[in-house]
Amino acid sequence: MRLECNLKGDVLIARPLDARIDAASSIFFKNALGEWINKGCKRIVLDLQNVEFVDSSGLGVIISTLKAMEGKGDVVLSGVKTGVMSLLCLTRMNRVFRIYDYNEEALGAIRGGGE
Amino acid sequence: MRAIRFSIESRLENLAILGVAIRAVCSQAGMDETDSYQSELAVIESATNAIKYAYGNKPGYQVDVILTVDQGKIEFRVEDSGAPMKSNGKSWTDFDPMKTGSLPESGMGLYIVRQTMDEVSYGSVDGRNVMTMARYLKET
Numbered sequence: 001m002r003l004e005c006n007l008k009g010d011v012l013i014a015r016p017l018d019a020r021i022d023a024a025s026s027i028f029f030k031n032a033l034g035e036w037i038n039k040g041c042k043r044i045v046l047d048l049q050n051v052e053f054v055d056s057s058g059l060g061v062i063i064s065t066l067k068a069m070e071g072k073g074d075v076v077l078s079g080v081k082t083g084v085m086s087l088l089c090l091t092r093m094n095r096v097f098r099i100y101d102y103n104e105e106a107l108g109a110i111r112g113g114g115e
Numbered sequence: 116m117r118a119i120r121f122s123i124e125s126r127l128e129n130l131a132i133l134g135v136a137i138r139a140v141c142s143q144a145g146m147d148e149t150d151s152y153q154s155e156l157a158v159i160e161s162a163t164n165a166i167k168y169a170y171g172n173k174p175g176y177q178v179d180v181i182l183t184v185d186q187g188k189i190e191f192r193v194e195d196s197g198a199p200m201k202s203n204g205k206s207w208t209d210f211d212p213m214k215t216g217s218l219p220e221s222g223m224g225l226y227i228v229r230q231t232m233d234e235v236s237y238g239s240v241d242g243r244n245v246m247t248m249a250r251y252l253k254e255t
Contacts (some may be wrong), residue, residue: 020131020134022127022130022131022134022159022163023127023130023163023166023167024127024128024130024131053134053152053155053156053159055156055159055160055163055224056160056221056223056224056227057163057221059223060219060220060221060223061220063218063219063220064220066215066218067215067216067218067220069215071215071216082148082149082152083148083149083151083152083153083156084152086149086152086153087152087153087156087227090153090227090230090231091223091226091227092212093212095212096212096215096218
């Protein structure tokens with residue numbers, strides 16, 4: 001799995017370049033994001049515009065990333081495709097994560113611009 | 116009735132090609148984007164459980180998925196010859212979305228299967244573990 005990471009100020013924009021986050025790739029994904037958190041990154045925009053499929057393993061990594069911040073940071077999602085959105089709704093994670101169409105909106109929100 | 120069988124070796128990296136194949140068949144049978152995604156999701160969750168738990172993540176074993184399109188529904192059978200699935204009895208859905216610490220990180224697979232499929236059963240057939248799931252096709 002490939003993950004493109006860019007810092008915009010203190011916000012990390014993490015964009016998976018592959019179409020799937022499943023049990024085969026979730027460990028890489030978890031470790032890659034965990035390294036940024038260990039380096040002090042507390043605000044992450046997860047850009048899912050390339051991601052066509054997320055299973056419960058992938059969703060678990062997104063949740064664990066938020067939990068790793070221990071209430072002192074935030075993870076917001078952008079570019080979520082229809083199928084992935086249905087998983088977020090099925091599992092009620094659409095009530096946990098703020099979700100935006102584009103990175104610019106997500107950046108504004110995570111920097112304190114509200115919804 | 117139309118049926119097709121996919122067989123993969125018990126390696127997690129084989130799930131991607133299985134998923135793509137499942138979604139293509141569902142789409143061809145008339146499912147919309149969300150229904151196709153959710154059907155792929157349920158099969159992948161079941162096949163992942165077979166690889167991780169029935170076979171203990173050991174390669175060299177076989178997972179079979181048989182799709183049958185018939186009578187307005189698609190049936191998905193996921194079969195393995197490993198250890199039978201045991202329910203841990205926990206309900207991961209008991210969490211507060213406002214409390215980050217209460218959020219589940221695992222154990223969602225079977226819940227997702229039940230939420231996405233219209234029929235679900237699990238049992239042993241001729242010594243093999245069989246997860247049978249079905250999703251009704253919407254009338255057009």
